[in-house]
Amino acid sequence: MSIRVLIVDDSALIRELLSRTLAKDGDIVVVGTAQDPIEAREKVKTLSPDVLTLDIEMPNMNGLAFLEKLMRLHPLPVVMVSTLTKKGASETLLALELGAVDFAAKPGADLSGGLDAFGAVLRDKVRAAAHSDVRGRAMRATPPKVGIRTASAPTGSVIAIGASTGGVEAIRAVLSQLPPDCPPIVIAQHMPPGFTGRFAARLDEVTELTVVEAEDRMPLLPGHAYVAKGDFHLRVERSSGQLKCRLSQDELASGHRPSVDVLFESVAKSVGHMAVAAILTGMGRDGARGLKLMRDAGAYTVGQSQASALVYGMPRVAFEEGAVVEQAPLEAIAGKLANALVKLRSAA
Structure with missing residues (x-):
């Protein structure tokens, strides 16, 4: 059965690139794209995707704010597609804390840096996301901090x-x-x-x-x-x-x-x-x-x-x-x- 993906990114070029990249092997179907979280919210309801790819910097609503609402109201496997910058790295890690399954570094503006390699990695991450237990994780409480008083061990451990x-x-x-x-x-x-x-x-x-x-x-x-x-x-x-x-x-x-x-x-x-x-x-x-x-x-x-x-x-x-x-x-x-x-x- 094909994996149904919704792409959310404000760049038409990136939406087109991701659509072609994800569809390459035939087992992933891009059922729709959205240019901002407002449009994405409606398409999640109407298209029922298995996985969502999400940018962070977008108009109308920040991708992180959308992710937080999505995981609280409609848990869905999300793969972040982020820019490889210091700010992008910090925001991506925050996205993982908010419930995103994984992330892939977005190709540069000149689309260099190995598109084939990027595509293979992204497809693998989408496949893994499709088989992840996001809803189960959303239902489970954060593991409590157990009061382990000591974990000392002999030198060399x-x-x-x-x-x-x-x-x-x-x-x-x-x-x-x-x-x-x-x-x-x-x-x-x-x-x-x-x-x-x-x-x-x-x-x-x-x-x-x-x-x-x-x-x-x-x-x-x-x-x-x-x-x-x-x-x-x-x-x-x-x-x-x-x-x-x-x-x-x-x-x-x-x-x-x-x-x-x-x-x-x-x-x-x-x-x-x-x-x-x-x-x-x-x-x-x-x-x-x-x-x-x-x-x-x-x-x-x-x-x-x-x-x-x-x-x-x-x-x-x-x-x-x-x-x-x-x-x-x-x-x-x-x-x-x-x-x-x-x-x-x-x-x-």
Whole structure:
């Protein structure tokens, strides 16, 4: 069955570009376009699209204001198509907090920068959005902040987290429950350049942890979280007796850079049984192979449960391949990680 899409953008050129791009493979049908949220509101009612693509800067009503109303009154999978600017990155992350499923960076004004690649990414994101549980997420309350008093662990311990579609909010939910005495946290979230720095800054604002965008050779410190930089793989390596971030731009792994598999595999090799890890919502299979290596090395691993995942893709593959010790709802994952760290401390 075809995926029915409504495109909302004030630029006629972009509406035409997106219409042609989305229709390329035949499984996505653009049922309509709208030049502003007022027109979009009526077309949502009359056309009943499966997915909506949404710009932010539009006349008559800001895209974020429209998104907030839409998710409150008529929850619908939304993919933001945003400009790749600092302001655009901040607004896009806010859109994800308001309920958008994912985002794609809009092509430049000269339509350069790889239209074919942009189109392939956008179509994949629309497909994932069409299979996401947006209405279920809208009905569920925000995971409560569980009072985890300590997540301390022996020196050399590491928490590794990987996610894709829906991961921005899932990672925020997990990190917001972890106390500042936890071991270093390394994070691979599928996200393009220009967005990961703002994502890290936002996490730093809303959690008790110090969250930064990872830089090469940056030492891993307790109470700190390191977000993989867009278009760079993040690895954990041991150098001169200290764990450090290593960044590289070698080939894509599992179709991604940063790749969760690359991060998890490095943690398995460098940290072994002293690590704990979580694989969260996302489409595809990135992370399953690396997480299995972590489990085989003796690490505790947890996967987000189907009922709580916006897109139960990466956690499903990890579960089916025996990479997770257990599955848990999003609100319980921080507690599971903390308990595993307490056991490490007791064993030490």
